Amino acid sequence: MRDDFTKKTIQILSDRAGNQCSNPNCNQITQGPDNKNQCINIGVASHISAASPGGPRYNSNITSDERKDINNGIWLCQNCAKLIDSDPEYYTCELLQMWKESHEKFIAYELAHPRKSSITDKQLIEFFLMCFTRPAFTHPIVQEGNNEDLYRAICDTIVALSTGILYSRDGRVIENKKGINYIKSSALKQGMYNIRDILSTIKDRMETEIKENRFFSREGNYCFDNKTTQYFYDAARSEILLIINNLANAFGINSDLSIKDRYNYNHMY
Ligand SMILES: [Zn+2]
8 A cells, every 4th residue: 555645745845845956956947838838747746655565665664644645755756756756865854854854945036036147157156155155165074073964064065056045054045046057157157066976975975974883983083994084075175175266266356265274363152
């Protein structure tokens, strides 16, 4: 027996997602006109936890009603629906809930704020700079106090680069510019894509480290089971800061972000 969503639940999921895929790296429009005055739909109401035993992310501890509930659904395009079900170990319930939450916030924001007619590359790079002028990127990894906060900051930054919306830890919108897709200069676009790739690499590695319990916290400092891991986080984030500095400088914005000892500098939170 499959715990399928009702037609009404599917409709609400689609509407709440603004008829767009909720994957932050996709955001494909899922509905549109055909040429017979009808509508084409390429969206899918995906189950976060599978509708039947043996399915992706199936959870036997939740009830049938919970499985059919809107809280267990996420609106995606057909490609992304296939993607998440093909690799459920990577696309976990937690990750999908995060996509859904961020995307619905993004749509709610768009709904309340009519689109600005144009945005310049310089305004975009100013926003991107802001995303990285944060402790998650400027503190040595051994001084990061909480791996969940760091992980969340990395994920939020990936979303912010795509949507142009950066959330503070309490869910407030910090900025409301546009994302990478609105960049006009191809050099800036390429640079930002490189940064996004590095962020994804950091995020993947963190997920593995967290799963394998390889972070140790000692008196508010991080320790690692080997120096290579520690080096990786600092080197990868330094590379991001180097790229963003160069991109900003090319637009006449002075930027020299780098990883600095937190106890010697005042940082913006
Ligand atoms: Zn998609």
